[in-house]
Amino acid sequence: MHTTQGRPAAVIILPLLALLLAAFFLRVYRLDVAPPGLHFDEGANGTDALRIWQGVTPLFFPDNNGREPLYIYLVSLFIGVLGNNPLALRLPAAFAGTLAVATTFALGRRLLDDRAALIGAGFVAVTFWTVALSRISYRANLFLALFSLWLLLWWRCRGRNDLRPYVLAGLLLGVMQYTYIAARFAPLLLIVLAVDWRRTLRWRGVVASLLTAALVAAPLAVAIYLNPAAGFQRSQQVWLFARPEPLALFWFQFVEHLKMFGLTGDPIWLHNIPGRPPVAWFVAPFFVIGALFSVRSVAPRALLWTVLVMIWPGILAVSGTPLPPNHLRVLVIAPAVFLLAGYGIMRFFGERRAGWALLLGLLLVTTDGALTYRDYARWQAARESFEQYDADMLNIAAAIEANPETFYIVPVSWGWPRRNYWSIDFITDFNTNYAVVERPFVLSDPPTAPRVGLVRWLAGMHADADPQHRLAAQLRLAGYVADGVEQGRTYQIEYFRPVAAVTERVELTGGPVVTQSGVTLDKATVYCFLPAGAPAEQIAVDLAWQAPGPQPVDVSASVRLVRVTDGNTVAQVDAWLQNANGRTARAWETPDNGTQFFEFSGDPLPPGVYEVWAIPYETESTQALPLAGDNSAYSLGQIELPLCTEAP
Numbered sequence: 001m002h003t004t005q006g007r008p009a010a011v012i013i014l015p016l017l018a019l020l021l022a023a024f025f026l027r028v029y030r031l032d033v034a035p036p037g038l039h040f041d042e043g044a045n046g047t048d049a050l051r052i053w054q055g056v057t058p059l060f061f062p063d064n065n066g067r068e069p070l071y072i073y074l075v076s077l078f079i080g081v082l083g084n085n086p087l088a089l090r091l092p093a094a095f096a097g098t099l100a101v102a103t104t105f106a107l108g109r110r111l112l113d114d115r116a117a118l119i120g121a122g123f124v125a126v127t128f129w130t131v132a133l134s135r136i137s138y139r140a141n142l143f144l145a146l147f148s149l150w151l152l153l154w155w156r157c158r159g160r161n162d163l164r165p166y167v168l169a170g171l172l173l174g175v176m177q178y179t180y181i182a183a184r185f186a187p188l189l190l191i192v193l194a195v196d197w198r199r200t201l202r203w204r205g206v207v208a209s210l211l212t213a214a215l216v217a218a219p220l221a222v223a224i225y226l227n228p229a230a231g232f233q234r235s236q237q238v239w240l241f242a243r244p245e246p247l248a249l250f251w252f253q254f255v256e257h258l259k260m261f262g263l264t265g266d267p268i269w270l271h272n273i274p275g276r277p278p279v280a281w282f283v284a285p286f287f288v289i290g291a292l293f294s295v296r297s298v299a300p301r302a303l304l305w306t307v308l309v310m311i312w313p314g315i316l317a318v319s320g321t322p323l324p325p326n327h328l329r330v331l332v333i334a335p336a337v338f339l340l341a342g343y344g345i346m347r348f349f350g351e352r353r354a355g356w357a358l359l360l361g362l363l364l365v366t367t368d369g370a371l372t373y374r375d376y377a378r379w380q381a382a383r384e385s386f387e388q389y390d391a392d393m394l395n396i397a398a399a400i401e402a403n404p405e406t407f408y409i410v411p412v413s414w415g416w417p418r419r420n421y422w423s424i425d426f427i428t429d430f431n432t433n434y435a436v437v438e439r440p441f442v443l444s445d446p447p448t449a450p451r452v453g454l455v456r457w458l459a460g461m462h463a464d465a466d467p468q469h470r471l472a473a474q475l476r477l478a479g480y481v482a483d484g485v486e487q488g489r490t491y492q493i494e495y496f497r498p499v500a501a502v503t504e505r506v507e508l509t510g511g512p513v514v515t516q517s518g519v520t521l522d523k524a525t526v527y528c529f530l531p532a533g534a535p536a537e538q539i540a541v542d543l544a545w546q547a548p549g550p551q552p553v554d555v556s557a558s559v560r561l562v563r564v565t566d567g568n569t570v571a572q573v574d575a576w577l578q579n580a581n582g583r584t585a586r587a588w589e590t591p592d593n594g595t596q597f598f599e600f601s602g603d604p605l606p607p608g609v610y611e612v613w614a615i616p617y618e619t620e621s622t623q624a625l626p627l628a629g630d631n632s633a634y635s636l637g638q639i640e641l642p643l644c645t646e647a648p
Contacts, residue, residue: 097134
């Protein structure tokens with residue numbers, strides 16, 4: 001049995017089967033625990049997949065900035081069989097990543113030859129870029145698997161007089177729109193290739209293909225049109241030209257994406273060992289050679305056009321602080337990049353030494369695979385990956401599911417416009433005995449559960465959540481006392497139980513205290529908490545502050561109880577002034593404000609009338625900050641102790 005090039009089939013088929021097995025192994029080995037935890041993007045896919053089984057079957061999923069549906073429906077099938085766990089959530093991505101190896105080979109075999117196709121598919125099978133992302137429950141993996149097949153179908157339209165291949169290619173182009181947002185650039189690639197192949201394509205067929213794609217994608221387009229807030233939210237968030245100085249930012253994005261080829265890579269631990277290039281340094285030169293040789297030949301030039309067009313979803317999208325390149329957004333160019341690298345190896349050696357070229361190509365693939373195995377083990381075990389994937393959220397989810405009578409409070413460090421967390425919802429199947437609390441870390445409704453578990457982050461992406469421990473103070477003021485601690489790797493859960501208690505609050509009307517730099521202290525509220533059996537009441541002060549912007553020095557405040565009868569300070573608490581993100585004065589926003597919680601010790605305070613002073617001072621030198629105008633008073637008002645006068 002021979003291939004079309006006259007070589008024994010085993011020379012190609014056996015290595016291809018080995019690559020497919022290696023690809024599958026690299027994608028499923030310990031998939032339930034690596035990556036560690038479950039990133040909330042994955043959790044969002046999981047919760048929507050669970051809702052499908054509850055009868056919620058939209059064409060566009062609005063959560064998490066809006067997402068195309070095809071991958072989520074695929075995930076729902078796996079969850080229906082395997083249950084709601086990380087393995088079921090990630091297996092569709094692993095299968096799609098393995099399928100991408102096969103479709104890459106099929107595309108390369110048609111456009112190039114068996115040997116270049118085998119080398120290119122080999123890199124897709126084992127390189128860190130594709131392996132790492134296909135172990136994460138991302139929609140882009142399904143787009144990757146289908147894209148090479150679509151490009152193959154579009155290539156087969158050349159020289160055909162009937163419209164059937166055009167319609168088939170258009171059908172798959174339309175289906176791809178249901179996979180991932182970057183698929184919206186595929187019609188542009190179709191037009192570019194149609195211009196390049198204009199002598200071999202029927203323009204009636206091109207129109208038929210585009211119309212078929214539009215017809216297939218029309219229901220999704222209507223769903224997005226009917227929900228524009230979700231449908232265009234992500235595009236608006238990341239659109240480069242909506243940022244300050246877009247031209248400079250464009251050049252920066254462009255250059256950083258060019259560096260993907262052997263120089264640098266995605267800088268975030270979520271996708272990569274920061275800076276590790278997706279195309280290895282020993283592969284990049286052959287990609288360049290292949291790209292240069294492809295210019296004169298229509299078939300490999302199609303791969304070059306693919307890279308030149310489909311890299312733009314990465315260049316034009318900026319998330320937060322510019323951190324290009326984003327490996328996920330340009331994942332779909334991987335088959336074209338590595339097929340061109342295989343083509344470059346074959347052209348570098350020439351046809352007479354094709355056997356040596358194939359041997360070198362497979363040696364480079366093996367080397368890349370060995371480096372992937374080594375680096376992935378390092379990456380998945382790294383503390384940074386553990387934290388990026390909120391790995392301890394799975395342990396918290398397990399506690400939530402195991403203790404339905406306990407209400408859990410989970411603070412997060414950035415704006416989270418919901419009271420729940422997708423990863424927890426997915427693992428617990430929508431348990432309701434927990435709430436996510438974001439800045440300013442205020443409980444809208446005090447819990448009424450017989451036991452409350454408050455998560456305190458010690459490290460990781462939420463380490464600066466609730467920096468002032470306001471949530472614990474609010475629980476105490478709501479009548480809860482400490483009842484044990486459970487320790488995790490990056491967190492601890494502080495448990496509370498309700499007791500009979502008396503609480504009171506007094507809003508002070510004095511002040512404000514204003515510094516010459518514009519820092520204003522005002523709106524102080526004094527609380528007392530007296531649980532049954534306690535020797536004395538607990539006193540705390542909530543102090544609001546405002547500032548016009550960052551300060552030249554870090555600012556602290558000293559809150560004091562000054563006895564009116566003799567002017568002596570009876571109690572004092574000092575703390576840095578921090579905004580809701582835990583930032584001190586040098587890093588405040590313009591303008592900024594916050595509420596600082598000051599809790600006095602539990603020592604009994606003598607009865608009497610007290611003034612509540614708030615003295616702003618420079619943190620490092622402890623020198624009081626000069627006040628504005630002629631006002632030299634620090635008083636915010638008076639209170640009479642004890643505040644809690646009734647018995648619990």
